[in-house]
Amino acid sequence: MAKADMLGASLWDAYSNKVTTLMNNPQHQGEIFEAEAEARGNKLIVADFGAESCGDAVRLYWEIDPSNDKIVNSKFKSFGCGTAIASSDVMTELCIGKTVDEAVKITNIDVEMALRDTPDVPAVPPQKMHCSVMAYDVIKKAAGLYKGVDASTFETEIIVCECARVSLGTLQEVIKLNDLKTVEQITDYTKAGGFCKSCIKPGGHEAREWYLVDILANTHKEMDEEKMKAAADAGAAGNFEAMTLVQQIKAVDAVVDENVRQFLIMDGGNMEVIDIKKGDDYIDIYIRYLGACNGCASSSTGTLYAIEATLKEKLSSKIRVLPI
Amino acid sequence: MQVYLDNNATTMVDPQVVEVMQPFFSEIYGNPNSLHKFGTASHPALKNAINQVYNAINASDEDDIVFTSCATESNNWVLKSVWIDKILHGDKNHIVTTEVEHPSVLSTCRFLEEQGVKVTYLPVNEEGIVEAHTVKSFITEKTALVSIMWASNETGMIFPIKEIGEICKEKGVLFHSDGVQAVGKIPVNLQEVHVDFMSMSAHKFHGPKGVGALYIKNSQPLTPLLNGGEHMGGRRSGTLNVPYIVGMGKAIELATINIEEKMSSIRAKRDRLEDALLELSDTFVVGEREHRTPNTILISIRGVEGEGMLWDLNNGQIGASTGSACASEDLEANTVMLAIGADNELAHTGIRLSLSRFTTDAEVDYTISHFKGAVARLRNISSSFAKQKPTKGGEVQECELHHHH
Numbered sequence: 001m002a003k004a005d006m007l008g009a010s011l012w013d014a015y016s017n018k019v020t021t022l023m024n025n026p027q028h029q030g031e032i033f034e035a036e037a038e039a040r041g042n043k044l045i046v047a048d049f050g051a052e053s054c055g056d057a058v059r060l061y062w063e064i065d066p067s068n069d070k071i072v073n074s075k076f077k078s079f080g081c082g083t084a085i086a087s088s089d090v091m092t093e094l095c096i097g098k099t100v101d102e103a104v105k106i107t108n109i110d111v112e113m114a115l116r117d118t119p120d121v122p123a124v125p126p127q128k129m130h131c132s133v134m135a136y137d138v139i140k141k142a143a144g145l146y147k148g149v150d151a152s153t154f155e156t157e158i159i160v161c162e163c164a165r166v167s168l169g170t171l172q173e174v175i176k177l178n179d180l181k182t183v184e185q186i187t188d189y190t191k192a193g194g195f196c197k198s199c200i201k202p203g204g205h206e207a208r209e210w211y212l213v214d215i216l217a218n219t220h221k222e223m224d225e226e227k228m229k230a231a232a233d234a235g236a237a238g239n240f241e242a243m244t245l246v247q248q249i250k251a252v253d254a255v256v257d258e259n260v261r262q263f264l265i266m267d268g269g270n271m272e273v274i275d276i277k278k279g280d281d282y283i284d285i286y287i288r289y290l291g292a293c294n295g296c297a298s299s300s301t302g303t304l305y306a307i308e309a310t311l312k313e314k315l316s317s318k319i320r321v322l323p324i
Numbered sequence: 325m326q327v328y329l330d331n332n333a334t335t336m337v338d339p340q341v342v343e344v345m346q347p348f349f350s351e352i353y354g355n356p357n358s359l360h361k362f363g364t365a366s367h368p369a370l371k372n373a374i375n376q377v378y379n380a381i382n383a384s385d386e387d388d389i390v391f392t393s394c395a396t397e398s399n400n401w402v403l404k405s406v407w408i409d410k411i412l413h414g415d416k417n418h419i420v421t422t423e424v425e426h427p428s429v430l431s432t433c434r435f436l437e438e439q440g441v442k443v444t445y446l447p448v449n450e451e452g453i454v455e456a457h458t459v460k461s462f463i464t465e466k467t468a469l470v471s472i473m474w475a476s477n478e479t480g481m482i483f484p485i486k487e488i489g490e491i492c493k494e495k496g497v498l499f500h501s502d503g504v505q506a507v508g509k510i511p512v513n514l515q516e517v518h519v520d521f522m523s524m525s526a527h528k529f530h531g532p533k534g535v536g537a538l539y540i541k542n543s544q545p546l547t548p549l550l551n552g553g554e555h556m557g558g559r560r561s562g563t564l565n566v567p568y569i570v571g572m573g574k575a576i577e578l579a580t581i582n583i584e585e586k587m588s589s590i591r592a593k594r595d596r597l598e599d600a601l602l603e604l605s606d607t608f609v610v611g612e613r614e615h616r617t618p619n620t621i622l623i624s625i626r627g628v629e630g631e632g633m634l635w636d637l638n639n640g641q642i643g644a645s646t647g648s649a650c651a652s653e654d655l656e657a658n659t660v661m662l663a664i665g666a667d668n669e670l671a672h673t674g675i676r677l678s679l680s681r682f683t684t685d686a687e688v689d690y691t692i693s694h695f696k697g698a699v700a701r702l703r704n705i706s707s708s709f710a711k712q713k714p715t716k717g718g719e720v721q722e723c724e725l726h727h728h729h
Contacts, residue, residue: 012635012638023635024639026705029704029705031710031711031712032712033711033712034712044712044715045715045718046712046713046714046715046718047714047715047718048707048714048718048719048720049720050720051720051722052626052627052672052673052708053672053722054672055629055671055672056629056672057707057708057720058707059707059710059714061712077705077706077707077709077710078705078706078707079627079628079629079706079707079708080629080632081629081630081631081632081635082631082632082635084629084632085632085705141718142718145715145717145718
């Protein structure tokens with residue numbers, strides 16, 4: 001929120017001239033009938049996507065030349081707002097002349113780009129971006145019908161944010177690489193969640209399979225697990241500096257048990273590890289003497305040096321031992 | 325020609341109202357709480373405005389009518405202060421309201437739920453109103469407040485406020501009604517109907533924006549929402565908005581004088597418009613006419629998405645409204661439409677037309693003609709009316725992937 005958000009956006013003023021023109025006068029709206037397509041020796045494919053009860057629905061018609069799989073003519077019918085009509089219109093335009101294989105590569109981003117007046121100014125405001133997503137979905141469906149396969153076979157990756165076409169893989173990678181902590185950061189880095197906002201969390205415009213909040217939490221969980229695994233490997237490899245605190249305490253205790261404790265016990269004393277603090281230059285190990293060691297003159301001189309020297313030798317040269 | 329048919333959202337300020345407000349900007353500008361003559365100069369006009377509002381809703385001299393900045397403030401005040409008085413400092417913990425209230429009630433109720441208050445959101449019947457017996461069955465010993473709108477902004481349906489008032493009185497539960505869509509549109513007589521609190525807004529009856537009021541029966545206690553100087557008898561602090569209060573008084577007077585006559589004039593135009601639009605196939609209007617405010621039509625047009633229709637109406641210089649999914653900025657479906665429980669389609673094909681006493685017959689004629697043209701154009705594009713059936717396997721019956729609700 002800031003000054004620019006103080007007045008609600010005037011949605012329609014943010015449309016490109018192309019959007020407005022096509023809304024008012026779509027070029028490819030209409031139907032192709034099976035009989036006419038057959039008369040021309042072509043195959044007709046008609047695919048629906050969405051429904052009135054969803055708030056938007058589109059029917060796409062493809063007349064395909066079976067000899068070369070080329071879409072020779074395309075029309076649409078749309079139940080939807082002006083943006084949906086304009087998007088459908090541009091979608092059919094983009095389909096005409098392409099083969100079915102070429103057409104399935106058309107995305108909603110292509111549709112939105114084609115609706116722009118100038119390349120760097122969006123054709124519609126963010127909350128209207130989702131209207132072009134149906135164009136993408138219905139093409140997949142039409143192609144599936146023509147090829148006799150399921151539309152999902154054209155999906156090579158899981159798309160989390162349909163408006164900005166950001167995949168699950170991309171999101172996980174960006175979160176990990178940049179150690180992103182919030183959804184706002186994800187939007188800044190990838191644009192995901194910046195448009196219709198459905199993919200941010202449940203309860204938005206439409207239900208989604210994947211939500212950014214969950215992806216963020218799960219990726220962080222994975223990152224923590226990876227960190228742990230790395231630490232466990234480090235522990236196994238004896239790399240003291242890369243170990244977790246618990247591993248370090250265990251390692252210190254093991255060294256103390258092996259090399260120090262027996263001598264302390266012989267003198268009626270003992271020691272315990274209280275804490276380990278990692279600094280840039282030193283690793284400070286705080287210990288407490290028990291029994292006879294407590295107050296023994298050597299505990300702050302000879303014995304201490306011996307303990308520190310042993311730990312340094314066995315674990316890390318950065319170690320300092322501090323009795324409390 | 326341009327036609328404004330969104331009078332349930334806001335109205336044109338009556339030029340007579342602007343005229344009475346005019347002196348209170350640069351001529352009579354003193355603070356009415358000051359002792360000097362600059363301050364007291366506004367008192368006659370303020371007293372007149374107070375009388376105008378009391379008379380318009382037939383409030384008694386024992387009642388308070390406190391001017392606020394808007395009905396949103398009035399609604400917030402009642403809900404939050406009843407919470408403070410009866411729940412935080414009392415033994416109640418429950419509020420009853422409806423699913424179809426204005427956001428200033430619903431959103432405040434959700435806020436109160438976060439504070440631990442139990443809130444019951446009553447469903448509406450297929451006409452879009454809450455029945456009195458439903459209200460009765462949900463009142464418990466713990467209920468602090470019942471808050472139910474007098475008339476719906478979306479459908480114009482008038483709620484059984486008299487019966488609900490009697491129930492609340494009998495049960496000893498406070499009753500608040502958001503009267504924003506009723507005052508100035510239908511007779512509101514607070515000697516005949518029992519409400520403890522009622523919210524009003526001037527800009528819904530040809531007064532200025534930025535001024536509203538809260539009626540408080542018998543001057544009963546209600547912790548102030550705004551603390552500050554002792555304005556309005558200490559009930560609502562903030563320097564009196566003199567020109568706007570004067571304007572509200574004039575506006576409510578103009579709206580309620582001979583209200584039956586005004587209603588029948590608006591109703592005649594509304595009914596003519598409605599009859600003409602219903603000549604279109606596959607259309608229906610929500611709620612019986614007799615049970616609606618006389619200015620409102622909520623019509624569903626099969627196969628025509630609401631925002632698309634608004635766009636075409638706007639191209640014809642007609643301002644209307646829809647609460648359907650695509651239109652609102654936050655992309656939410658129309659909660660009122662969904663609450664009515666009709667087909668999901670309705671939530672996306674509803675258009676609300678709300679007239680005013682300034683709507684002319686010529687404007688109605690123009691609207692009928694342009695509206696029918698827009699429906700024809702959009703149905704020609706609409707997939708709902710396509711003839712060629714989808715390829716086998718290519719059909720969609722119900723909402724599959726897009727779950728808007």
